[in-house]
Amino acid sequence: MPQLSFADLDGSADGWAGGWAKGWADPLADPEAGIALADTTFVVVDLETTGGSREHDAITEIGAVKIRGGAVLGELATLVDPGCVIPPQIVELTGITTAMVRDAPKIHTVLPAFLEFSRGAVLVAHNAGFDIGFLRAAAQRQGLAWPRPQVLCTVKLARRVLTRDEAPSVKLSALARLFGASTTPTHRALDDARATVDVLHGLIERVGNQGVHTYSELRGYLPDKSAPQRRKRHLAQGVPSSPGVYLFRGPADEVLYVGTAVNLRRRVGQYFTGADPRTRMKEMVALATRVDHVECAHQLEAGVRELRLLAAHAPPYNRRSKFPRKWWWITLTEEAFPRLSVVRRPRSPRALGPFSARADAVDTAEVLARGAGLRTCTARLSRSAQHRCAERELSPCPAPPGADMAGYASAARRAADLIDGVDHRVIAHVVGQIEELAGQHRYETAARLRDHTATAVEKIARGQQLRALADVDQIVAAQPDGQGGWHLAVIRHGQLASAGCARRGVPPMPVVDAITAAAQTILVEDAPLGGALVEETGLIARWLTTPGVRIVTAEPGYASPIGSAMHWAGWAVRARTAQLAAGRPETDLLDDRYGVHPPRRADRASLRPSG
Numbered sequence: 001m002p003q004l005s006f007a008d009l010d011g012s013a014d015g016w017a018g019g020w021a022k023g024w025a026d027p028l029a030d031p032e033a034g035i036a037l038a039d040t041t042f043v044v045v046d047l048e049t050t051g052g053s054r055e056h057d058a059i060t061e062i063g064a065v066k067i068r069g070g071a072v073l074g075e076l077a078t079l080v081d082p083g084c085v086i087p088p089q090i091v092e093l094t095g096i097t098t099a100m101v102r103d104a105p106k107i108h109t110v111l112p113a114f115l116e117f118s119r120g121a122v123l124v125a126h127n128a129g130f131d132i133g134f135l136r137a138a139a140q141r142q143g144l145a146w147p148r149p150q151v152l153c154t155v156k157l158a159r160r161v162l163t164r165d166e167a168p169s170v171k172l173s174a175l176a177r178l179f180g181a182s183t184t185p186t187h188r189a190l191d192d193a194r195a196t197v198d199v200l201h202g203l204i205e206r207v208g209n210q211g212v213h214t215y216s217e218l219r220g221y222l223p224d225k226s227a228p229q230r231r232k233r234h235l236a237q238g239v240p241s242s243p244g245v246y247l248f249r250g251p252a253d254e255v256l257y258v259g260t261a262v263n264l265r266r267r268v269g270q271y272f273t274g275a276d277p278r279t280r281m282k283e284m285v286a287l288a289t290r291v292d293h294v295e296c297a298h299q300l301e302a303g304v305r306e307l308r309l310l311a312a313h314a315p316p317y318n319r320r321s322k323f324p325r326k327w328w329w330i331t332l333t334e335e336a337f338p339r340l341s342v343v344r345r346p347r348s349p350r351a352l353g354p355f356s357a358r359a360d361a362v363d364t365a366e367v368l369a370r371g372a373g374l375r376t377c378t379a380r381l382s383r384s385a386q387h388r389c390a391e392r393e394l395s396p397c398p399a400p401p402g403a404d405m406a407g408y409a410s411a412a413r414r415a416a417d418l419i420d421g422v423d424h425r426v427i428a429h430v431v432g433q434i435e436e437l438a439g440q441h442r443y444e445t446a447a448r449l450r451d452h453t454a455t456a457v458e459k460i461a462r463g464q465q466l467r468a469l470a471d472v473d474q475i476v477a478a479q480p481d482g483q484g485g486w487h488l489a490v491i492r493h494g495q496l497a498s499a500g501c502a503r504r505g506v507p508p509m510p511v512v513d514a515i516t517a518a519a520q521t522i523l524v525e526d527a528p529l530g531g532a533l534v535e536e537t538g539l540i541a542r543w544l545t546t547p548g549v550r551i552v553t554a555e556p557g558y559a560s561p562i563g564s565a566m567h568w569a570g571w572a573v574r575a576r577t578a579q580l581a582a583g584r585p586e587t588d589l590l591d592d593r594y595g596v597h598p599p600r601r602a603d604r605a606s607l608r609p610s611g
Helices: 016-021 088-094 107-118 128-141 154-161 172-178 189-208 215-221 227-231 264-270 279-287 299-313 358-372 405-420 425-439 443-470 508-517 534-544 565-583
Strands: 041-049 059-068 071-079 122-125 151-153 244-249 255-261 290-295 328-332 340-343 352-355 474-480 486-492 495-502 550-555
Touching (some): 041 128, 041 189, 059 088, 059 107, 071 107, 071 189, 088 565, 107 128, 122 189, 128 151, 151 154, 154 189, 189 215, 244 264, 244 299, 255 264, 264 290, 299 495, 328 358, 328 405, 340 358, 352 358, 352 443, 358 405, 358 443, 405 425, 425 443, 425 565, 443 534, 443 565, 474 508, 474 534, 486 508, 495 508
Parallel strands (some): 041 122, 122 151
Antiparallel strands (some): 244 255, 244 290, 328 340, 328 352, 474 550, 486 495
């Protein structure tokens, strides 16, 4: 089946898309109620993206197949330039590299072509909330009115049609095997769309055996809402259509679940219509006796309030963010010969982190000890002692033997300077060691150190950014609300102190003055980030870097430290690329001076690593 090019499509953003923006009727919005499934046009779409957030990530590939009556009418497939570097983990998953999309069209060119291709059809996707959500968000950023097509999710349909015994998993790969799909899913857009076509046909065949023959009957067949869910629809009464946080409460008034929504009424109502297929959500709704809500000025305030409520209540039906003190930190011990220690709760704000995994913290501490010349032995040394420990061939102690307290002080100072963001030469020293090891053909040792150093750079740079935000007394920032107004936030020491909105036509500065005067007083603790929740400070930091956000005031100023690990962020990206290349010996990547490019399998026999 030949693929369509953009030139094959009749229409442009100034034509059909501009018409939708002016309010033209779209045939997708209201398909004929009695149209037979055999006569319904479906466009099965799959996307590849740079990540899972429709707000912060971008589309890298679109694949779509138009079908009707079991016949393929056309296909559309293209890479998309996301305008940013594709993260290493996404490259590993999809095989799509930054180099591959460098000359690809951007989304403002691709999206109108896709919308024209799919006009008048029902959009189908596997986990449609993800794919359609990204497309809708892209349309909003391009100023295109979303045509509000009918959407069918093959995940929800599979859960409705298939038993758990028949399909323990509804992943696309599992369903493709179950229905004998002619295309194997590969995490590439067109392949996955073709596989989804076969899955859709298999599911439609099943529902046909149950008397479902029209599209309206299929919509009525979904979602699978249980009687207990229907009986509790009254719990959504009185919930406003504003952004905010909602709390489901149980028989003893305990908090069962906490969530956020742009539209509280719509989101809470979905729990009583079966729109959420998760079994634990149905169980939660069955237990719920009340739904509370907190209206918020905008999504940032809703996200912060959600994190605080999760930390306060640890609801049993939430799976994330319930344990805000779960992080690991690296500190310098307070002794005559300081060393790096990995702890849960540092006694001072002078710490590196946060780390979600203790193993990453331990590996980072070893990298920094190696770069600074700190000891890794754990013996207590007095002020008059000299550093001496048994020589080891494997992981020797980095501190020089025979060093006294005065001679050792420079190593501790180097580590402290990195922690404070004053000097990043510790990392430079480790990178030099990686190059020396590679030059000695000790590829495995060099690659292992490279990978640990890349992790260290990523984690330290992120932690230093959060710390820089937590050090600022007050930031006032504004984000366009998309309707000519502003979302406003007062941030103090990395925590949201106040929030508000200036609607279109309302002067924003008086609103800024009002929310600043009413802002919460933040008491800084003697702890990392001044005691702020890590996830809250991280959420605010991401919001501040969202396109369009403006900093109105910052007292005394907001900037990353001049000697932060961010200096090595580019090196870390190249190191991750080299790490991926090592796992793909057939990949032909150019060597670079920072990443270790190990020999191919055929060459390794003659270059046995000595370490």
